[in-house]
Amino acid sequence: MENNTSRRDFLVNGLLATAAATATGCGNNPFAPEETVALSGEKVKLLSVDGEIIEIDKAFLKPVPHMPPLTNSEERKGIEGKKFVMVIDLARCKNLKKCQEACNHAHSLNPGQNWIKVLSMQEAEESAPFWQPTTCMHCDEPPCVKVCPVDATFKRQDGLVLIDSDRCIGCRFCMAACPYSTRVFNWEEPILEEAVAAQPYSCETSMPQKIGTVSKCDFCPDMARMGELPHCVTSCPNGVFMFGDMNEDSVTNGAETFRFSELIKDKAGYRLMEDLGTKPSVYYLPPVSRNFPYESGLENLSPADKQSH
Amino acid sequence: MENSPSLTKDQIIQDLLPQKFGKLGMIWTYSLIFICLIGAFAYYRQLSKGLVVTNMGDYVSWGIYISNFVFFVAISLVGSLITAIFRLSNMKWATPLTRIAEIIAVSAIVFASLIIIIDMGRPDRMLNLFLHGRIQSPIMWDVIVISTYFVISLLLLYLPLLPDLKIMIKFKERSSNILNKLYLFQGSFWRGTAEQFKISERAITILCITIIPVAFSIHTVTSWLFATTYRPGWDSTNFGAYFISGAFLVGAGGVVVAMFVFRKFYKLEKYITEMHFEKMGRIVVMLSLLYLYFNINEYLVPAFKMKSGEEAHLKGLFSGEFALIFWFAILIGMIIPILILVFKKGRKPLPMFIAGIMIVIGAWFKRYLIVTPTLLHPFLPMQDAPAEFHHYFPSWEEWAIAMGTLAGTLLVITFFARIYPIIPIQETITEQDETCMSLPPTKRHE
Structure with a gap:
C-alpha cells in the first residue's frame, strides 16, 4: 500500500x-x-x-481563477443532474431588502434596476397585506423563452432561465411576455467598474450588463458551481429564501435545511399564477404565523412606492 | 372609364403622365423632408445614447414605436384589398385606385420594417435574426411574412407599371434625362407584345391570389405579438380578426384621402370620379361597421365579466387615464365616419376626404391604445422601480422619430407620384377601349 x-x-x-x-x-x-x-x-x-x-x-501564492471559464454552450447546457428550486417563506419577510441590496451589489446593477423586488401585496380589501420578494420564477414553461426570436434567453437542463446578453437584440418581447414583470432593460450604457466591464460576458454571472439588452435574476449558478448559495439567500438575516435542488429534495437558507417536498406539504407551499401554466421554480410559503407584523416593513418602502401607500 | 367615354388615347396619356409639382407641391415635399430630418436627428441621439432618450421603462417597454409599427402594417393591408381582392372579384371600377393602394402598401411596409429596427435595443445585432433565428417566436413569423408581403407588393406595383414605362419612354420630352434613364433601366425590355401582356397578366393574377393569405398573415401575426402574451387587453382570441378589420378600414381611409389629394392637385376629375368616391364610401362604411363589431367584441365581453386582471385596464380606457383618447378614437375612427358616409351626400369627395382623415387619425390613436394601457397594468403591482416607469408619455425624440417615419411614408408616395403615373395609363386606355367596344379585341393592347 x-x-x-x-x-x-x-x-x-x-x-x-x-x-x-x-x-x-x-x-x-x-x-x-x-x-x-x-x-x-x-x-x-x-x-x-x-x-x-x-x-x-x-x-x-498565485492567483488562481475561481473556475475554469465556461464556454457559451456549457453555460447554455447547465449543471448536470441539478434541478434548482427556491422556496420563499412569506411569514419571515419584513421588507428589509437586504436580498435586493446584496443582489444589486453582486451583479453591479445600476440604480433603478432591481432583479429582486419586494412587493407589498394585498389580495383583497379585507385580506391581510404581506411582503412578497419576487425573483425570476425560472419557469419550466417560460413564456419569455417561447417568444425570444434569437435564443438569447434560454432554458437549461438544470431548470434555469438565463440570458445571453451578447446575443440579445433588445426587442423586449420577453418583457411583454413575462407575467411576473421580472425583466429589467438596460435603457442606457450601464455604469460599471472597469474590472467588471472588462470581463467577457457570462450567462452564469449575467455580467457585465450591456446597453440595449434585457437582464433579470439568474439564481446565481456561478455560486452553485462553487457550492455556495445565491446572494439573496445568504444576505437575508431572516432566512426567507431557501435554495436547493429538486433532485436532492432539499432546500436550505444556510442555517436550516429542509426536505423540499415535506416543507411544501407541511406549510402549503404554492406558486404564483398557477393558472397561466408557466410552471415556476419558485414556491411561496403563505404568510401565516408571521415573525413580523406587516407594518414593520413600511419604513423600507422605496420613495416612489410611498406615495401610493 | 364608364362615365367619360369620349376620352381619346392621347388625351388620357397627356392627362396621366407625371407632372411637375407646383409651388404647393414643393412646399409639401420640403416640409416632409424637414420632418424626416428632425426624425433622423432624434434617431441619431437615440443611437448614441441608447433607448434612454425615450420615455419607455421596464413596464411600458413598448411605446409609440410599436404602435406606429402596428399602424404601418395595418395601413399597408389596403394594397391587397384594392389590388387583389377587388381585382379577383372583378370590380373593374377600382382600376384607377390600384396604384395608389399599392404604393401606400409598399411605402408603409418599408417604414414598418424601419420603425421596428428603430425600436430595437441593439440594431447592430439585427443579423442575429438570421444567424440564431428561432422559428417558434412570433417575431420570426413577422419577419418572414412581412418580407414576403413586401416583395409581392413591390411586384404588384412594378408589373402593371411596365406598359406605362413604355409610354413614358415614348414621351421622353416630358421628363428630365435622369428620369428617362430610370424609365429605360426599369422598363426598356418591355415591348408590349401580346405574349408579354399574357405573361404579365398571368403573373399579376398569381400574385393577387398569393398576396391575400400573406396580407392576412402579416396582420394576424402582428396581432399575435400581443395575443400570444398573457396580459389583460392582449390575451384575446379576437385579436387577429380585430386587427385585420381595423387594417382594411384604415387602409381604405388612407386611399380615400390619397384619391382626394391626387384628384385635386393632378386634376384627375375625369379619372377619379364621384362614382369612385361613392363606391369607396360604401366600402368604408361596411369596413367601419365591421371594425366596430370587432371592437364591441373586444371590449364588451371582458367588460361584462370584469375579471380582476382586466378591470383596471378596462376602467382606464372607459373612464380613467385613457378615456379621452379612447372615446376620441372610437368616435373619430368609426362612429362619425359611419354617420357621414351612410348618407349619399356624405359620399361626395370633400366629406369623404374629411371622413378619411378622421379614420386615419383615429386609427393611429387606436394603435397607441392597444399597446400602452395594457403595459401599465401588469399582473404584479408596479413597485420597487423608478417612479417614472409608472407612467408613459412619449419623449420628443419618440414623437420626432414616429412623425419622421410617417412623413417618410408620405414622402415615398409623393416621390412616386412625381416620377410615375399615379393612375395606370395603359389599363385606363384598355378599359376605355373595352367600354367603347369600338376597336377589335386584337388592337386593344396597342
Whole structure:
C-alpha cells in the first residue's frame, strides 16, 4: 500500500517535472522558487494535501481563477443532474431588502434596476397585506423563452432561465411576455467598474450588463458551481429564501435545511399564477404565523412606492 | 372609364403622365423632408445614447414605436384589398385606385420594417435574426411574412407599371434625362407584345391570389405579438380578426384621402370620379361597421365579466387615464365616419376626404391604445422601480422619430407620384377601349 502511494507520487512528480521542463525549456528543479519571485517575508499557513499545516512565503501564492471559464454552450447546457428550486417563506419577510441590496451589489446593477423586488401585496380589501420578494420564477414553461426570436434567453437542463446578453437584440418581447414583470432593460450604457466591464460576458454571472439588452435574476449558478448559495439567500438575516435542488429534495437558507417536498406539504407551499401554466421554480410559503407584523416593513418602502401607500 | 367615354388615347396619356409639382407641391415635399430630418436627428441621439432618450421603462417597454409599427402594417393591408381582392372579384371600377393602394402598401411596409429596427435595443445585432433565428417566436413569423408581403407588393406595383414605362419612354420630352434613364433601366425590355401582356397578366393574377393569405398573415401575426402574451387587453382570441378589420378600414381611409389629394392637385376629375368616391364610401362604411363589431367584441365581453386582471385596464380606457383618447378614437375612427358616409351626400369627395382623415387619425390613436394601457397594468403591482416607469408619455425624440417615419411614408408616395403615373395609363386606355367596344379585341393592347 505504502509502496503504491509513493509510486503514484513519483509518477505525479515526474509528470510535473516534465511539464515544467517543457514549459520553461530548461532542466531546472520545478520545486525551486522561480527566480523572479521576490520573497515578501510574510508567511501564510496552508493546509497541504496530506492534511499537514505548512508555512510558505506569500510571494509563492498565485492567483488562481475561481473556475475554469465556461464556454457559451456549457453555460447554455447547465449543471448536470441539478434541478434548482427556491422556496420563499412569506411569514419571515419584513421588507428589509437586504436580498435586493446584496443582489444589486453582486451583479453591479445600476440604480433603478432591481432583479429582486419586494412587493407589498394585498389580495383583497379585507385580506391581510404581506411582503412578497419576487425573483425570476425560472419557469419550466417560460413564456419569455417561447417568444425570444434569437435564443438569447434560454432554458437549461438544470431548470434555469438565463440570458445571453451578447446575443440579445433588445426587442423586449420577453418583457411583454413575462407575467411576473421580472425583466429589467438596460435603457442606457450601464455604469460599471472597469474590472467588471472588462470581463467577457457570462450567462452564469449575467455580467457585465450591456446597453440595449434585457437582464433579470439568474439564481446565481456561478455560486452553485462553487457550492455556495445565491446572494439573496445568504444576505437575508431572516432566512426567507431557501435554495436547493429538486433532485436532492432539499432546500436550505444556510442555517436550516429542509426536505423540499415535506416543507411544501407541511406549510402549503404554492406558486404564483398557477393558472397561466408557466410552471415556476419558485414556491411561496403563505404568510401565516408571521415573525413580523406587516407594518414593520413600511419604513423600507422605496420613495416612489410611498406615495401610493 | 364608364362615365367619360369620349376620352381619346392621347388625351388620357397627356392627362396621366407625371407632372411637375407646383409651388404647393414643393412646399409639401420640403416640409416632409424637414420632418424626416428632425426624425433622423432624434434617431441619431437615440443611437448614441441608447433607448434612454425615450420615455419607455421596464413596464411600458413598448411605446409609440410599436404602435406606429402596428399602424404601418395595418395601413399597408389596403394594397391587397384594392389590388387583389377587388381585382379577383372583378370590380373593374377600382382600376384607377390600384396604384395608389399599392404604393401606400409598399411605402408603409418599408417604414414598418424601419420603425421596428428603430425600436430595437441593439440594431447592430439585427443579423442575429438570421444567424440564431428561432422559428417558434412570433417575431420570426413577422419577419418572414412581412418580407414576403413586401416583395409581392413591390411586384404588384412594378408589373402593371411596365406598359406605362413604355409610354413614358415614348414621351421622353416630358421628363428630365435622369428620369428617362430610370424609365429605360426599369422598363426598356418591355415591348408590349401580346405574349408579354399574357405573361404579365398571368403573373399579376398569381400574385393577387398569393398576396391575400400573406396580407392576412402579416396582420394576424402582428396581432399575435400581443395575443400570444398573457396580459389583460392582449390575451384575446379576437385579436387577429380585430386587427385585420381595423387594417382594411384604415387602409381604405388612407386611399380615400390619397384619391382626394391626387384628384385635386393632378386634376384627375375625369379619372377619379364621384362614382369612385361613392363606391369607396360604401366600402368604408361596411369596413367601419365591421371594425366596430370587432371592437364591441373586444371590449364588451371582458367588460361584462370584469375579471380582476382586466378591470383596471378596462376602467382606464372607459373612464380613467385613457378615456379621452379612447372615446376620441372610437368616435373619430368609426362612429362619425359611419354617420357621414351612410348618407349619399356624405359620399361626395370633400366629406369623404374629411371622413378619411378622421379614420386615419383615429386609427393611429387606436394603435397607441392597444399597446400602452395594457403595459401599465401588469399582473404584479408596479413597485420597487423608478417612479417614472409608472407612467408613459412619449419623449420628443419618440414623437420626432414616429412623425419622421410617417412623413417618410408620405414622402415615398409623393416621390412616386412625381416620377410615375399615379393612375395606370395603359389599363385606363384598355378599359376605355373595352367600354367603347369600338376597336377589335386584337388592337386593344396597342
